[in-house]
Amino acid sequence: MRIAILEDDLTQSEMLRWVLESVNHKCHCFPTFKGFQTALYRDSFDLVLLDWILPDSSGPKVMNWIRETLHIKVPVLFITSKTDEENIVEALNAGADDYMIKPIRRGELVARVNALLRRAYPELTAPEVFEIAELEFHPKFSTVVRHGKRVVLTQKEFDLALLLFRNLGKPLSRSHIQEAVWGRDTDLPSRTMDTHISRVRSKLGLRPEQGFRLTPVYGFGYKLEQVDHEGKSPSLAKIKRQLAENS
Template sequence: MLNQLRRESFDMLIIDWQVPDLSGADVLLWAREKLPPVLPVLFMTSRSGEDDIVAGLAAGADDYMIKPIRRGELVARVQALLRRAYPTQNTIEQIQFSQYIFEPRTGRLLANGELIELTQKEFDLALLLFRNLGRPLSRAYILEAVWSRDVEIPSRTMDTHVSRVRTKLKLRPEHGFRLAPVYSYGYRLEQVAS
């Protein structure tokens, strides 16, 4: 984990008190010494004593949760910490491609001003295709980009998602776009004259 923290940047850390090799408190102290001070840290533990809570907060945690963790509360605390740490990023980012407006933070997609209902994977796939407009994308690249933690999915899963994206976004030449297979390689989204 420390090696990963040295190489990459993160928006937030959620640290458990019990981590392999070091204690979560040691990881937290290291993070506070080496990483940007604005980085929010949520500390989790099954220790519920007042001394433990004080020790976690004194080590530099911004918030503290006691196990068992309730999902809704975790999401609310994470969102609150991110709002406080990055107040200027609370505006909704929009990425526009012709009549399609993507909102990556909310997972919303508008086409001609109307909301298109997509699953998260469909949204991720559509955004990936639009960000690579005109470029053929290999099946392996799409799998890694959209299904990164589950690369053992059946190949038909990708084809099904591509088909759904094509249908829901009306990616046909009469609407200015064509989503086509690239034989023995992958897929390409192209902009065409309508």
């Protein structure tokens, strides 16, 4: 999963990055709130680790901005040296999902992050096969079955389709998609991603009349939505409930 770390202490942020990347998460560090804001115009994240004190803002202010600005509820874990109950209540009331007191312990950090991700994205704990509409995903075999027939996909096409469905209703940035499907350090021509998107849309029938809409988000990336017969999108909560029911 992609995690944003807002921490101005370089030693602390690198420690957090090292711990989380050791368990296969991908981390991006931001020493200032402004840098994080700028990144969100072109990028997307699955979880945010937020320090209480930043050079250009405070944790609670950043937390309020996240909840007021992002239409997708990204889980936020507060990292703080403050131990007063008043501060903890303030963080939770601002919309934080959890908090940790410094100094951070490796095992606890990994456990809390994974617990937040499981709650926010229940589809990640799905069994070997999960279904949505007429599609069956078999991650173990990199296979998709539609209307009872196997759909022939390349490995990258399957990885892309799985990423989109695991983030149904959520806009994904191009860098998020590239990192998840092709890797962080890959020099990927932009047309390659667009071509794969087009192939996945065609092979899986991701069109409004079939119950799905896969569209570009201008200057950002792509978004897959489930729609009804009138082309309207259900709420994100409803989508998550449907995915959870298949877990």
